[in-house]
Amino acid sequence: MAETRPRTLFDKIWDHHVVETLPDGTTLLYIDRHLVHEVTSPQAFEGLRAAGRPVRRPDATIAVVDHNIATDSTRLSGITDPESRVQVETLEQNVEAFGVPYIPLHDARQGIVHVIGPEQGLSLPGMTIVCGDSHTSTHGALGALAFGIGTSEVEHVLATQTLLQKPARNMRVTVDGVLPPGCTAKDIVLAIIGHIGTAGGTGHVIEFAGEAIRALDMAGRMTVCNMSIEAGARAGMVAPDETTFAYVRGKPHAPKGEALERAIAWWRTLPSDAGATFDKEVVLRAEEIVPMVSWGTSPEDVLPVTATVPDPAAAADETRRAQLQRMVDYMGLVPGQKITDLRIDVAFIGSCTNSRIEDMRAAAAIAKGRKVAEGVRAMVVPGSGLVKLQAEAEGLDAVFREAGFEWREAGCSMCLGMNPDKLTPGQRCASTSNRNFEGRQGPGGRTHLVSPAMAAAAAIAGHFVDVREWSAQ
Amino acid sequence: MTPFTTLTGIAAPLPKANVDTDQIIPARFLKTIRRTGLGKSLFANFRYDEAGAEKPDFVLNQEPYRKAEILIAFENFGCGSSREHAPWALLDFGIRCVIAPDFADIFHNNSFKNGILPVKLPREVCERLMEDARMGGNARITVDLERQVVVRPNGEEIPFEVDAFRRHCLLNGLDDIGQTLQHAPAIDTHEAKLRASQPWLFA
Ligand code: SF4
Numbered sequence: 001m002a003e004t005r006p007r008t009l010f011d012k013i014w015d016h017h018v019v020e021t022l023p024d025g026t027t028l029l030y031i032d033r034h035l036v037h038e039v040t041s042p043q044a045f046e047g048l049r050a051a052g053r054p055v056r057r058p059d060a061t062i063a064v065v066d067h068n069i070a071t072d073s074t075r076l077s078g079i080t081d082p083e084s085r086v087q088v089e090t091l092e093q094n095v096e097a098f099g100v101p102y103i104p105l106h107d108a109r110q111g112i113v114h115v116i117g118p119e120q121g122l123s124l125p126g127m128t129i130v131c132g133d134s135h136t137s138t139h140g141a142l143g144a145l146a147f148g149i150g151t152s153e154v155e156h157v158l159a160t161q162t163l164l165q166k167p168a169r170n171m172r173v174t175v176d177g178v179l180p181p182g183c184t185a186k187d188i189v190l191a192i193i194g195h196i197g198t199a200g201g202t203g204h205v206i207e208f209a210g211e212a213i214r215a216l217d218m219a220g221r222m223t224v225c226n227m228s229i230e231a232g233a234r235a236g237m238v239a240p241d242e243t244t245f246a247y248v249r250g251k252p253h254a255p256k257g258e259a260l261e262r263a264i265a266w267w268r269t270l271p272s273d274a275g276a277t278f279d280k281e282v283v284l285r286a287e288e289i290v291p292m293v294s295w296g297t298s299p300e301d302v303l304p305v306t307a308t309v310p311d312p313a314a315a316a317d318e319t320r321r322a323q324l325q326r327m328v329d330y331m332g333l334v335p336g337q338k339i340t341d342l343r344i345d346v347a348f349i350g351s352c353t354n355s356r357i358e359d360m361r362a363a364a365a366i367a368k369g370r371k372v373a374e375g376v377r378a379m380v381v382p383g384s385g386l387v388k389l390q391a392e393a394e395g396l397d398a399v400f401r402e403a404g405f406e407w408r409e410a411g412c413s414m415c416l417g418m419n420p421d422k423l424t425p426g427q428r429c430a431s432t433s434n435r436n437f438e439g440r441q442g443p444g445g446r447t448h449l450v451s452p453a454m455a456a457a458a459a460i461a462g463h464f465v466d467v468r469e470w471s472a473q
Numbered sequence: 474m475t476p477f478t479t480l481t482g483i484a485a486p487l488p489k490a491n492v493d494t495d496q497i498i499p500a501r502f503l504k505t506i507r508r509t510g511l512g513k514s515l516f517a518n519f520r521y522d523e524a525g526a527e528k529p530d531f532v533l534n535q536e537p538y539r540k541a542e543i544l545i546a547f548e549n550f551g552c553g554s555s556r557e558h559a560p561w562a563l564l565d566f567g568i569r570c571v572i573a574p575d576f577a578d579i580f581h582n583n584s585f586k587n588g589i590l591p592v593k594l595p596r597e598v599c600e601r602l603m604e605d606a607r608m609g610g611n612a613r614i615t616v617d618l619e620r621q622v623v624v625r626p627n628g629e630e631i632p633f634e635v636d637a638f639r640r641h642c643l644l645n646g647l648d649d650i651g652q653t654l655q656h657a658p659a660i661d662t663h664e665a666k667l668r669a670s671q672p673w674l675f676a
Contacts, residue, residue, distance in 0.1 A: 020656055
């Protein structure tokens with residue numbers, strides 16, 4: 001029956017994971033992979049303990065610490081903030097007590113949960129993947145259904161390996177054409193969010209499609225899917241293809257040999273059928289995409305690097321005017337000011353959006369043979385210990401160090417103000433992360449979201465620059 | 474989850490509308506690793522002054538309401554963020570039932586998940602119950618989930634509506650997990666099928 005109607009990628013993965021449909025239409029959905037970190041799991045384990053319940057499938061679960069840890073040389077000598085320390089220690093006690101596989105801090109495989117899942121082959125096409133973290137959407141790049149859940153749901157998955165869910169609606173964002181030089185996956189996704197808004201994907205799962213998306217490597221697809229949550233979507237995904245299969249091949253936990261061939265045969269059946277219908281469709285032209293910079297305090301407030309700061313007085317209505325004024329004030333901007341005239345204090349290259357080896361290479365290509373501007377603090381934080389080792393093997397650390405960038409250990413770092421890496425009030429930051437909310441990178445901090453190349457270029461110039469004007473070495 | 478069948482207890486009057494989750498449990502208490510122990514921070518901004526001393530005029534700082542098990546409030550109770558710390562804090566304080574004209578959606582859901590019964594009754598009924606509650610320890614209110622009635626101290630019975638599925642779960646002490654575990658055979662079957670067709674998912 002399910003075979004007769006053309007289905008989307010989302011429909012197919014959903015249907016495959018339905019354990020039961022309950023009388024009220026709620027679906028009991030099977031979960032293939034559960035990623036756990038220290039911030040959203042303590043109450044879930046506490047609940048299991050109180051009810052005397054075990055973890056149903058420790059083998060489908062993986063835990064790692066990333067949010068609270070330091071990313072400098074002090075990281076192994078103990079966390080100073082008492083609350084952060086307790087969260088990390090609690091996770092360590094919980095994985096021990098419940099037999100959940102764990103990647104400890106001193107392990108080279110440690111890193112940001114959304115970087116290590118794909119890197120370890122723990123996230124695979126066709127899977128349902130959850131984590132108590134909104135940026136779980138990242139894993140959708142593999143052609144998986146991956147979404148963030150709350151703490152009660154974390155407990156529910158630990159105990160039952162299922163979730164009670166209502167189906168989402170289908171949305172497709174197609175990016176046709178060829179991306180111009182100097183533009184990246186980050187610019188694509190910032191342009192998409194600027195176009196559809198932070199509520200543009202609400203209630204939907206977004207499938208990213210089109211020539212420009214297919215041309216992206218896996219790192220780029222992860223950058224795009226990572227930020228689908230910033231467009232309000234439940235999840236983002238890209239259909240698995242040869243690029244995906246080549247990426248998965250050889251990953252530590254990925255199937256091998258005959259099992260891999262069998263898996264690939266199934267994965268090939270997953271892309272949306274011709275004639276499948278989407279509840280919402282958006283089409284963008286890649287040729288029209290330019291390097292983007294967010295200027296406000298919501299990820300939809302983005303501009304081409306060539307633009308100027310908007311004037312609140314020109315807003316269509318009173319509400320929007322007040323909103324714009326608040327953003328201009330918080331961000332310390334002057335209407336009409338050129339984006340390229342904005343001087344930065346900090347450049348942060350990292351986060352689950354842009355901390356993979358490809359991102360490191362893109363930033364290093366800009367940094368090579370140049371120097372960070374006087375007074376700018378520039379940090380490069382690889383997404384995992386393995387990304388760090390790979391970058392060092394390629395000599396990228398030396399490139400960064402010679403240019404005056406800090407080369408750090410893996411973790412969430414300055415993506416959120418939860419560990420020692422924070423902006424101080426009023427500091428302006430060119431950041432490759434995903435959220436520019438007020439205070440996100442530290443109280444009073446001013447975040448401008450950009451691509452790794454744009455962040456590196458801003459660090460060197462001391463202000464935003466159009467990276468297209470720079471020849472990458 | 475403790476089953477909820479019939480509860481007879483002291484009701485605290487909180488004659489306010491739009492009691493949001495930030496009022497129920499302010500954000501500074503969220504960095505905890507426990508869902509228990511939040512009771513002392515329930516309504517912290519109303520209950521304590523800046524030095525941390527109790528404000529005697531807040532209802533939950535007064536006898537007999539320190540032992541209240543029912544809370545009576547006005548419209549849109551529990552609006553704001555989706556934080557589950559709000560029902561956790563109420564429950565840890567000892568509140569098992571909130572009566573109000575209506576509730577914010579997520580809070581309403583989260584309450585059932587945590588064994589708290591939200592009862593929706595029209596504003597004028599809530600006002601009468603508020604008067605009852607003001608009589609303190611002499612006026613116990615009964616919330617009978619089996620019969621779906623609230624019994625006033627004078628014996629008057631007020632019927633209320635509740636979702637049949639949610640009622641079933643509360644009466645039997647089934648949280649979402651307990652409920653799902655009733656489908657364990659279906660989960661087992663699904664897993665067995667997967668093991669055969671996609672063995673790589675079982676490392
Ligand atoms: S890098 Fe940032 S967005 Fe990603 S998981 Fe860490 S804190 Fe969340």
